[in-house]
Amino acid sequence: MSQPQSNARALAVSILEQLELRGGYSNLALDAALAKAHLDPRDAGLVTTIVYGVLQHQLTLDYDLAPFIKDRKLDLWVRILLRTAIFQLVYLDKIPARAIFYESTEIAKTRGHVGLAKFVTGVLRAFQRDGAPSLDAIEDDHERLSIATSTPLWLVDRLIAQQGLAKATSILSDIDRPSAAALRVNTTRTTREALQQALALEFKLTPSVVSPVGLTSEGGHLVQTYAFSAGDYTMQDESSQLVAPSLAIAPDNLVLDACAAPGGKTTHIAEYLDSDQGGRVIALDLHPHKVRLIDQNARRLGLQKRIDSRVMDARQAGDEFAEETFDRILVDAPCSGLGLMRRKPEIRYAKQPSDLEALPAIQLAILKSVAPLLKRGGRLTYSTCTIVNEENQDVVAAFLAASPDFEQVAVPGAEALTHAHGAPALQLFPDDYGTDGFFIASFVRK
Structure with a gap:
């Protein structure tokens, strides 16, 4: 792959090429590339867009391009270049077509040759003349929804089978709507009302309808304020702010957070604890650099005395801790992340059906390994940021079948929500409140 060029559109092509070849998260790849490129804010905004x-819109763009490319074999970067051009022509109405044509042709000439540049120009002119092919030509409902929402067909099939065509359509039609930035108030430092007022001159903040300690903003750099540095709040999606309350924590509880990094839920748990009364959360993660993130978040929020972070595979927790040690246990399990498609659109292409076969075994193994560590009468929460039954309801059913001394109970806090699914568990879909898709199940040990 050639080095990113200073041209904003060329940089966008390079970032997309890197993601398709090497994988990774779009936000991280974008941040790293922009940090090196030193573009002005307007050009950086165009790259991001x-x-x-x-x-x-990747699958939609490929469908739009197909009649104009026909059977011609294209290098990956050429296909991506054409995607970027068609995206601008269709979705960005403030950019003149002549600028899109010129820049795309120049990139083709620079990275390829004059003949390739003429091909790119020809495709774009034909598209401008004839327009995108109609989706009405796709007779199958599932395939049409797949192309319209740029969601792989296997995932469309899965969601329709589990939620029905209407709900699947609603979910997938919503995931490209921009997500609001969400913060969680550090209740050991301030209140939601006081923080909203303190930040009113910089941001238009709205109280979350999902979380009683959440505020949302349509834009702005919320991590660059003094209040953030001082630990008055942290960034956390609204739906995941419901996890810590689901544990119904008492100030003197000993809590295990089995899969803790980067520490958003850990620090939320810590806010309910009182270290003078013995309250503490032991936070585990498999990777040392991620455990350091937990510690950094804890120090910024002033909660380090309540948090004991350790490098450990949660599946080996039984070797380290005695049975019936903890009052509360959280398993925020590693998952496919399909509830995060709004923030990380590349997830929909990176995940495969095989992931939904492998992950539930890991999720269930973690639950089974930590369950004996919970005291009688204690509460265990299982949560994921995904929206498919294989990782949610099916794992819950398997855990209950293997653990007769546990019973599932309603999730505390869910009663305040009007768009909730899966009771007694709590399933939120992205279209319910414009949040991440999230799943929470609560259990009590008899």
Whole structure:
């Protein structure tokens, strides 16, 4: 792959090429590339818009391009270049077509040759003349929804089978709507009302309808404020702010957070604890650099005395801790992340059906390994940021079948929500409140 060029559109092509070849997260790849490129804010904004826009509409763009490319074999970067151009023509109405044509042709000439540049120009002119092919030509409902929402067909099939065509359509039609930035108030430092007022001159903040300690903003750099540095709040999606309350924590509880990094839920748990009364959360993660993130978050929020972070595989927790040690246990399990498609659009292409076969075994293994560590009468929460039954309801059913001394109970806090699914568990879909898709199940040990 050639080095990113200073041209904003060329940089967007390079970032998308890197993601398709090497995988990774779009936000990290974008941040790293922009840090090196030193573009002015306007050009950086264009790169960001193109990268996320192409990822969100990739299958649609390929469908739009197909009649004009026909059977011609294209290098990956050429296909991506054409995607970026068509995205701009279709979705960005403030950019003149002549600028899109010129820049795309120049990139083709620079990275390829004059003949390739003429081909790119020809495709774009034909598209401008004839327009995108109609989706009405796709007779199958599932395939049409797949192309319209740029979601792989296997995932469309799965969601329709589990939620029905109407709900699947609603979910997938919503995931490209921009997500609001969400913060969680550090209740050991301030209140939601006081923080909203303190930040009112910089941001238009709205109280979350999902979380009683959440505020949302349509834009702005919320991590660059003094209040953030001082630990008055942290960034956390609204739906995941419901996890810590689901544990119904008492100030003197000993809590195990089995899969803790980067520490958003750990620090939320810590806010309910009182270290003078013996309250503490032991936070585990498999990777040392991720455990350091937990510690950094804890120090910024002033909660380090309540948090004991350790490098450990949660499946080996039984070797380290005695049975019936903890009052509360959280398993925020590693999952496919399909509930995060709004923020990380590349997830929909990176995941495969095989992931939904492998992950539930890991999720169930973690639950089974930590369950004996919970005291009688204690509470265990299982949560994921995904929206498919294989990782949610099916794992719950398997855990209950293997653990007769546990019973599932309603999730505390869910009663305040009008768009909740899966009771007694709590399933939120992205279209319910414009949040990440999330699943929470609560259990009590008899």
